[in-house]
Amino acid sequence: MTNEANNDLEAAKQFAAAFQQLREQVGKVVVGQEQVVEELAIAIAARGHAVLVGVPGLAKTLLVSTFARALDLDFRRIQFTPDLMPADITGAEVLHADPETGERSFRFVKGPVFANIVLADEINRTPPKTQAALLEAMQERQVTSGNETRTLPEPFFVLATQNPIEQEGTYPLPEAALDRFLFLIKVDYPSQSEEAEILRRTTGAIEAKVQQVMNAEQMKQMQNLVRQVPVADSVIDYAVAIARTSRPSADAPEFIRKWVTWGAGPRASQNMILASKARALLQGRLHASSEDVDAVAPAVLRHRILTNFAAEAENITPDDVIQRLLQETKAHTSALHGDRAAGIGS
Numbered sequence: 364m365t366n367e368a369n370n371d372l373e374a375a376k377q378f379a380a381a382f383q384q385l386r387e388q389v390g391k392v393v394v395g396q397e398q399v400v401e402e403l404a405i406a407i408a409a410r411g412h413a414v415l416v417g418v419p420g421l422a423k424t425l426l427v428s429t430f431a432r433a434l435d436l437d438f439r440r441i442q443f444t445p446d447l448m449p450a451d452i453t454g455a456e457v458l459h460a461d462p463e464t465g466e467r468s469f470r471f472v473k474g475p476v477f478a479n480i481v482l483a484d485e486i487n488r489t490p491p492k493t494q495a496a497l498l499e500a501m502q503e504r505q506v507t508s509g510n511e512t513r514t515l516p517e518p519f520f521v522l523a524t525q526n527p528i529e530q531e532g533t534y535p536l537p538e539a540a541l542d543r544f545l546f547l548i549k550v551d552y553p554s555q556s557e558e559a560e561i562l563r564r565t566t567g568a569i570e571a572k573v574q575q576v577m578n579a580e581q582m583k584q585m586q587n588l589v590r591q592v593p594v595a596d597s598v599i600d601y602a603v604a605i606a607r608t609s610r611p612s613a614d615a616p617e618f619i620r621k622w623v624t625w626g627a628g629p630r631a632s633q634n635m636i637l638a639s640k641a642r643a644l645l646q647g648r649l650h651a652s653s654e655d656v657d658a659v660a661p662a663v664l665r666h667r668i669l670t671n672f673a674a675e676a677e678n679i680t681p682d683d684v685i686q687r688l689l690q691e692t693k694a695h696t697s698a699l700h701g702d703r704a705a706g707i708g709s
Contacts, residue, residue, distance in 0.1 A: 372649055378408075378585050379647030384576045388433040391571040393426050394564065395557035401645075402548045402662050403430060403522070408641035410586045411545025411634065412501050412521040414486070414536075414666065421550045423524045427482045435578045436479035437516065443489040449496035452476050453506045471508055476500050479516055479579060483523035487533045497521065498540050518582050538625070538669065545634050546659075547666035585644070592640035594651045597696075599636060601653050605660060605692050606632040609668055609684075616691055622674035622684055627667040634663045653693070661685050 382404055389400050399415070403426070406413040415423045424440065431438035441452060454474035460467045475481065476497065483497060500506055504515045523544070541547070553561060564571070577585075610626030611619050619626070639655035665681045674684070 374584075374588055375644050375649050376647045378588070378644055381577050381581075382645040385430075385433050388573050388576055389426065389429050391573060392429045393422050394560045395553045396422070396426065396550065399426065399548055399550055401642075402546055402659075403427075404645060405638050405641045405659065406546045406548075407434075407518070407520055407582070408585055408589055408645060409545060409634075409637045410518065410520075410589070411637065412523070412543065413546040413548055413662075414523045414525060414541070414544050415548045415550050416525045416527055417550030418528060418552075419526060421552070423550055424482060424484060427480065427522045429573055431480045432573045433576045434480075434582060435575045436518070436582070438480045438482070439475035439478035440482040440484060441475050442484050443486050443493070445489060447489045447493050449493050450474065452493065452496050453500065454508065456508060471511070471513070473513075474506075476506060477513075477515060479518055479520065481519075481521050483521055485526060486523040487525050487535050490534055491537075494534065494536065494540065498543055501543055518579060518586065538667075541666045542628065542630055544666065545638065546662040548662055549665075589637070589641045589644055592643055592649055592651055594636055594640065598639070598651060598653050598656060601692070601696050602632040602635040602639075602656050604696055605635065605656070605664075605688060608692050608695075609664065609688055618684070618687060622670050622677075622679050623668060624671040625669040627664055631663055631667050635660055638663060657689055657693075660689055664688075 385404060386397070386400055393400070403413060403415075407430070415427075417423055428438055428440070430436075441447075452474050453476055454472050456469040457472050458467060459470045481497075486494065486497070500515060500519075501521050504517075504519055506513050506515065552558075606627045606629065608615060608626075609619060609623065609631075611623045615623075615626075635656050636651070638659035639651040642655045642659055643649070643651040661682055664685050668681045668684055670679060670681055670684060674680075
């Protein structure tokens, strides 16, 4: 093994240890939600954005702010409301008067989007015009005001929340906008024992102290290392097969044609590979496998697969479709690779 490979492996082990420390620090404040914490860490390591969907009171905002403290990142929270304007997010040119000379000039006042982690709280409660201003910053990682373009700080993440109930008067994100998010993370109710522990922690006088695990520069190093994690062609073929099989074409499986209106695009397979690399790295490995793809596929696909009325009538959710999709795709690709191996051996 070369020195460079040894260094990369050592870096992977260091980041895996840092991730374990991150889980411990977040666990001081947020009880349970291990899967949510892992998926959030994967999204950040993969330099992606995420949507957290859960009913009120499940500590979504607390979770994101705790991540920011543990990673020593600049954090801003934006409460999305129907009257929120794009300038309230990105900033605006304001007229400034020099008190000494009386000279007037326009100066740009940065909005809350100029932070490392931006929490877009209840993003579906603001009109599309304001949503678009944030989504542009997510995609381009810059803000244009007047004739000037200003680069956002690195690392930069948008972590949005949505409430799955009380949909009246909301502005659901369109599919094209949702596609810009790496993950859609489901935040469920805690277990009975976890809920009891929440009460013990939050009704007492002791406040948990979160220690710093990593800084912005180390986070950027990890993001660069994620891109260097190798992936076998068979794993890439598997991710591509999952995305392509999800589309209701003439040769798609019967359950896809029956339940799915629109399947996942190429960005889905791209994100599955990036997230698989990040997951491998956070576990101290320098290679991504099909097991990593299976682990990240639900969070990557559930907001990219649009089910139809027939699925709704049968209480079939996108997650149900994804689980069956993974099973059938794995069986098909395994058989295909087996046929290829047989052909080579003959």
